[in-house]
Amino acid sequence: RTSGSPGLQDSARVRLNADGLMNVWNNGAGRKTVKEELDLICKCHGVSGSCSVKICWRKMKTFRAIGTTLKNRFDGASLVKMDKRKKRLKRLSRLQKRPTKKDLVYLQESPDFCEHNLEFGSLGTRGRQCNKTSYGLDGCRLMCCGRGHR
Incomplete structure (x- = not known):
């Protein structure tokens, strides 16, 4: 082969x-x-x-x-x-x-992991801590899903 x-x-x-x-x-x-x-x-x-x-x-x-x-x-x-x-x-x-x-x-x-959806095992991202300096998955740009962050 x-x-x-x-x-x-x-x-x-x-x-x-x-x-x-x-x-x-x-x-x-x-x-x-x-x-x-x-x-x-x-x-x-x-x-x-x-x-x-x-x-x-x-x-x-x-x-x-x-x-x-x-x-x-x-x-x-x-x-x-x-x-x-x-x-x-x-x-x-x-x-x-x-x-x-x-x-x-x-x-x-793919499901929207920004929102709470237990069918897919997603708790959503609302209220989670994000890293302001990261461009990765833990970064605020991705994790906050365009909702803004504090």
Whole structure:
């Protein structure tokens, strides 16, 4: 089996439902991203600096570089639904652009964790302490959900 080939997680059994189809799609997008992120490196060999033999190979970029590319694709992921008749994913409307093989897809919007919602196990963020100097998850910009902070 080659390193870029679909694995057990892409087996036919997994593709029977919408979640399985989404996972297979996103696994493929991930493999395509890794393949695209390969750098071509060449080295010359020969007498007195001549390049009589040139050897080239592909080298994978750093985990961080690939992760950054995938994070950018995650931020622009496409909302899709399952076409039960054809057993495949499709865009929600014809106005939406078709996801390419490099795009990540998702099946439902994330819940609003700013608001109290026990169904999703969220107590909301109202009244929580935030870090005024942080741009992370603990920062006031994100945690206060645009309500302002004291």
